[in-house]
Amino acid sequence: MDSNRSTSQFNIAPFQRVEINIGPNIDRSQGELLAQLEGYGAYVERADYPCLLTFVNQASQLQACLVARDGEKLNMGFSGLVLTHPTMNVPMTLTLIIYKVPCNTFENDASAPIVRLLPPFRIITNNAAQQVLGIFVPPGMRIIRNLQVQLGGGTGPVGTGVLSFTDINGNFITGPTNLTALQAGVVVTYNAGNNGLPQAIPAAVPGAGNGLLYNFGPVQVPVSAIELRFTGAGLTFTGSDSVSGQWE
Numbered sequence: 001m002d003s004n005r006s007t008s009q010f011n012i013a014p015f016q017r018v019e020i021n022i023g024p025n026i027d028r029s030q031g032e033l034l035a036q037l038e039g040y041g042a043y044v045e046r047a048d049y050p051c052l053l054t055f056v057n058q059a060s061q062l063q064a065c066l067v068a069r070d071g072e073k074l075n076m077g078f079s080g081l082v083l084t085h086p087t088m089n090v091p092m093t094l095t096l097i098i099y100k101v102p103c104n105t106f107e108n109d110a111s112a113p114i115v116r117l118l119p120p121f122r123i124i125t126n127n128a129a130q131q132v133l134g135i136f137v138p139p140g141m142r143i144i145r146n147l148q149v150q151l152g153g154g155t156g157p158v159g160t161g162v163l164s165f166t167d168i169n170g171n172f173i174t175g176p177t178n179l180t181a182l183q184a185g186v187v188v189t190y191n192a193g194n195n196g197l198p199q200a201i202p203a204a205v206p207g208a209g210n211g212l213l214y215n216f217g218p219v220q221v222p223v224s225a226i227e228l229r230f231t232g233a234g235l236t237f238t239g240s241d242s243v244s245g246q247w248e
Helices: 003-009
Strands: 015-023 028-039 042-047 052-057 062-067 078-085 092-099 121-126 130-136 143-151 162-166 178-180 187-189 212-215 227-233 242-247
Touching (some): 028 092, 143 227
Antiparallel strands (some): 015 092, 052 078, 121 130
């Protein structure tokens, strides 16, 4: 019988979406067996941290290991999953799509799908000294390319534009995290500096119209980012500010 017909007849869900909390303060450094997870394969929808995934086939005791990264796919039946990652102090998630019936898989032929709408933004600060825009980060976005910010207004100085990300509470996201040393049992802090982001551009490029045009290279979106903040040279807002770019 066709698997799709049997799925429909017996009301079997072809996929199972599993969201696993991997932080903060969860220690799976020695690995944890999640015996309840089983299926005919799996797809990594989202991996905030490159966890080690060990898929177990209980019948043959075969194992397949892979590092969780967005888009990784396993086409092998398994019964149980061993999840391994260090202790972290920031919210992180691992999301898996598990195939529950044979031959139900999916592909993404668009290797770099983009959102073609102009990014929505809001005016946060607007005075003679500073202008701050808040650019909304759509859920699931990983990168923004060809980011351009046009500040409208008077003939202000050509200054430097700065980018930073904020979380749902409005706090600036700094990186990367604290990891616990297994042998010494102490906390080691890794400081990437500059919030771990390529924040500053060398200089603003004067726009063709009224105001300044800032150009950015590809900007990686960190975990838990809700808004991308742009801070530029002070210009009086005249309603001609604009933002463009492609979300991926």
